[in-house]
Amino acid sequence: MIEPPVASSTMVDAQERFAVLDERVDAWIEPHRSPALDRVFYGLSSAADHGMLWHAIGAGRALVRRDPRAAVRFSLALGIESAITNGFVKSLFRRERPPEHFEHEDPLPYGMRRPITSSFPSGHAATAFMCATVLSDRRTAPAWFTLAALVASSRVYVRMHHASDVAAGAALGLALGAVARRFVR
Numbered sequence: 001m002i003e004p005p006v007a008s009s010t011m012v013d014a015q016e017r018f019a020v021l022d023e024r025v026d027a028w029i030e031p032h033r034s035p036a037l038d039r040v041f042y043g044l045s046s047a048a049d050h051g052m053l054w055h056a057i058g059a060g061r062a063l064v065r066r067d068p069r070a071a072v073r074f075s076l077a078l079g080i081e082s083a084i085t086n087g088f089v090k091s092l093f094r095r096e097r098p099p100e101h102f103e104h105e106d107p108l109p110y111g112m113r114r115p116i117t118s119s120f121p122s123g124h125a126a127t128a129f130m131c132a133t134v135l136s137d138r139r140t141a142p143a144w145f146t147l148a149a150l151v152a153s154s155r156v157y158v159r160m161h162h163a164s165d166v167a168a169g170a171a172l173g174l175a176l177g178a179v180a181r182r183f184v185r
């Protein structure tokens with residue numbers, strides 16, 4: 001009989017440190033919750049489902065530039081990023097999501113949908129940071145990366161991801177964005 005691999009003490013130590021970080025971030029967010037922030041973050045998180053916010057931005061940008069092929073290239077990059085993140089990377093990690101919205105079948109606030117994929121890494125964060133990298137130039141980078149950070153952080157606020165999921169998703173998105181930038185531009 002083949003024994004399952006045993007987690008090394010280094011891996012367990014890292015997981016414990018990430019759990020502490022996640023708990024600290026959650027504890028910091030809790031007193032800042034409000035109905036106004038709920039509307040902003042739940043709305044932003046929902047708008048970014050399936051990359052729809054980013055597809056719309058890519059299409060709008062292509063219209064302004066009168067280059068419909070740019071929208072196709074941008075959407076293709078989004079599809080490839082999603083396949084890598086949600087298909088391949090998430091299958092390597094079976095991390096459970098924060099329990100808030102997964103312990104019941106009640107409708108979620110503000111029309112949110114309940115994801116079925118692993119929590120690690122955050123697909124919203126990966127998509128947001130890939131898109132910010134592709135869309136940015138020296139003049140517009142602060143705006144795109146601010147939007148990416150808001151989308152990514154919305155996932156922690158709405159309790160769909162742990163903070164470490166979002167950090168890993170952002171790092172993955174930056175890496176994929178550096179590659180995609182060569183083909184989309």
